[in-house]
Amino acid sequence: MMAIRELKVCLLGDTGVGKSSIVCRFVQDHFDHNISPTIGASFMTKTVPCGNELHKFLIWDTAGQERFHSLAPMYYRGSAAAVIVYDITKQDSFHTLKKWVKELKEHGPENIVMAIAGNKCDLSDIREVPLKDAKEYAESIGAVVVETSAKNAINIEELFQGISRQIPPLDPHENGNSGAIKLGKPATQASRRCC
């Protein structure tokens, strides 16, 4: 039997960019009836195989409105990965994304895997953020990047597969279940953005 690793993943990004749509799409496609569904879409889980491990994503959605910004550290604390979502039709949302990246770099968990999702790629005719920009930026910060469409189920799986690949395999000496979750790294706690 494969070991299950629980990976906390937080979702960041402006309100309205489709954070929860991405997760809903991810979780609900190939819905696994064995897993008891969560009570709502703000917190969802999905288990996917990766190598000889099973990755169970515990996906923490965050509220993207500025007024809730101050709560974000509680949500990304202890995350193994962050999915930062922007809307390719809104330049502003890409700007917000950069702020999130900066905050995570400064105050997020050490070695957090960052994945950038340019959502709504089905609307590329009104695109404001060129794919090239996103790719360059992602490269500069060592993040996974894909353009997705939650609506058309494009690249959703790939997004999470990309994350899985970036998660370092378990240290065999470590205990299976908690290995990926870095609890209590002091460095991960702080949240401070310029206001």
Add this chain to the structure above:
Amino acid sequence: MEGLWWEINGTVLLTEKDLGRTVVESRACSRVSQGEMSAWTMGARSLDKRGSFFKLIDTIVSELGELKQEMVQTDVSLENGLEPNEAHSMVRHKDDGFSEEKDVKTYPRDSGYDSLSNRLSILDRLLHTHPIWLQLSLSEEEAAEVLQSQPPGIFLVRKSTKMQKKVLSLRLPCELGAPLKEFAIKESTYTFSLEGSGISFADLFRLIAFYCISRDVLPFTLKLPYAISTAKTEARLEELAQLGLNFWSSPADNKPPNPPPPHRPLSSDGVCPASRQLCLINGVHSIKTRTPSELECSQTNGALCFINPLFLKVHSQDLGGGLKRPCTRTPNANGTERPRSPPPRPPPPAINSVHTSPQLSRTETQASMPETVNHNKHGNVAQLGTKPTPIPPPRLKKQASFLEAEGSAKTLPGGRPYPGRELQPEAPGPGTAGRPGGAPPAEAPGDCTRAAGPEPRAPWRGGRQRLSDMSISTSSSDSLEFDRSMPLFGYEADTNSSLEDCEEESDQETMAPPIKSKKKRNSSFVLPKLVKSQLRKMSGVFSSFLTPEKRMVRRIAELSRDKCTYFGCLVQDYVSFLQENKECHVSSTDMLQTIRQFMTQVKNYLAQSSELDPPIESLIPEDQIDVVLEKAMHKCILKPLKGHVEAMLRDFHMADGSWKQLKENLQLVRQRNPQELGVFAPTPDIVDVEKIKVKFMTMQKMYSPEKKVMLLLRVCKLIYTVMENNSGRMYGADDFLPVLTYVIAQCDMLELDTEIEYMMELLDPSLLHGEGGYYLTSAYGALSLIKNFQEEQAARLLSSETRDTLRQWHKRRTTNRTIPSVDDFQNYLRVAFQEVNSGCTGKTLLVRPYVTTEDVCQLCAEKFKVGDPEEYSLFLFVDETWQQLAEDTYPQKIKAELHSRPQPHIFHFVYKRVKNDPYGVIFQNGEEDLTTS
């Protein structure tokens, strides 16, 4: 019959309380009428229907009477001295003629081997001797070495490092080639089973006991070492157990060529021994297997659930026509009205019948006439004294030490049979709720208790297997213990007396007068040791009815009250220390974190401690051990502390003003309409809000943080339901968090603040990443938003303050409060004043978070009495560099930011002259941070 089973995911879980014993008593057990069993089964299946449960109980109670009669019959020699001459006689058994002849006192006890060994079931033997056969740390080689010299069938249980599983190492007969074979033991979340077998067991002991009787997937049944299977007393078993692994090489482990013949002492009534013949299976004298026919019966009747077809097959040959029980119901000889099936076996000695019958009638009428019953019992008491002591069940023995004190304390003083002490705390909200799962067995006890438990007459001492016992015991173990102890009176010496069978024990119910006898005892006797062990036994009976998890939790809770154990001391001392020293914590967080830390440490201690006996690994599947220990911690630490903690939290919040702040802001927020709070989804109406409030109020009654979180999840679920409003739309955090904030404000419950804090700090940290952790975080966030609502509107800055608070929270959770508390920097600013001539002085200023540098400079000028303030300014000295702060910056913000950096920075706010800075660096590295007060 005591066996309660339920199906989990298609596997059958055997929860025989005492497998061995049940088997031994198969005769009696098999007598259980269909009515009872089916009622029981129904009860188990529809627990939520209280009504059916009561019905079940009634049935059980009445059936119990029948059973007793039967059992009496099977008993070779019994305590008839006790025979009640009371009014019960009306219920006399047909056989009572016999009883008169056999007075215990005059009639020499049957010293037969048979009854003695019968008394100790296989399960008892296993429980007692686990230090011998349960060798988790043994290597394969060592196990092979031990088993090498043993006859086939002898076994060990060890943990295979290769498989990372427990394995059953079985000695094979030489002709099979390999000397031993290992069978992996599969541990699921709830059960233990042998790999490849469909039969699951609640714990390891039951598994082994079963395989002593049935081979199932094994090549043959397991055998207990001769010395163990023939030991006549618990004391002997204990002696053997002392040897531990050395048993195998010691002379104690003798292997007589032939097991003694299963001879049955002559019974005056000429009972046919057929029923006992089965007990020789496997050479274990005390066990009788049921024949397949019985098993079949049990399936319908629910007596036992050996549903494995293999089992049935294997034993099908054993089927003797005589063993099949007729199912016809016949009226009781003594005129009991109830229809019952005749005893499967030949009629027993009639001796006991007399007592039994009274009991029977009593039981039946139990609910309606408790008082009378008591009287009767009382009458019996004296007689009881002459009774031989039933041997305490081994499994409890070890617990004796801790139970003793308690047991005796409880028993003695109370005139009341059922103290309800245990009961009471549990029954109301927190207790019950605190129970995990709410699995069928859990519920059962509660209901049963209500129906049957309180009756004083319930001196059901014997029936380990009796359903009725279980029901009683579960909730009011105290009362049981009490009753239990009654019969012990004259018996100390009689460990060796053959009289007690398990059946006999059950009989005692009949006679034991609960209430009065207690008093009597109290005044005149010191509890003899046996009594104590009896007590233990009783509680064991109860607890064995529970799931292993609950049993373990209960056991740990008992242990925690026993100051004779290290664990008990730890817990008791800590609890009373906290209660008596209100000043020992500087903040609510500090207090809660200390408690959490203590729980974690004690958990670690318990996981390795030998004070838990049998070891927790033998009862609880490994992946559940931590869960079970956590629950136990809640019960033995949080439960007694709940009131204190709540009061302290309130005090802290009153003192620091956060209570008031929340209160004021709650009012503000409540006046806003949902849109102003960022809500753009349907919101709960008044009715829903009321429902939510009820849930929150229930939450307040719980002591277990996990149970509280469960309720929080239910609240959130309800909110989602309202939001989705059948639209099918899924709402993420963008929508949910504002609605949650709105709902929490609408509930207008200040207590939620402490509730959330309690949960966040005390919840098992491993759960914080899951769904519970998520919604807890959201609720905490929502409350933070409310608390800072006013400021939020005034300045964005405040949100940064919230953030600081949150950050502090995280930090404190994970690092052990090396960090200053929020208060340290929220309202105070420490500023150093540097003068050319006078060196450096520092002052702590009261500075609101949104005060600008300009204001701080003014304040400094006043405080430091600077004549020419325009010459001075506020500087930040950090990382060995000086920065002059602009007038419109916010020193508190800056400070918060510095604090929030991952690496601690040493920094100082210094008020000094703008020009000529002759000293440059004025602080030495590593100097105390002046800026934090």
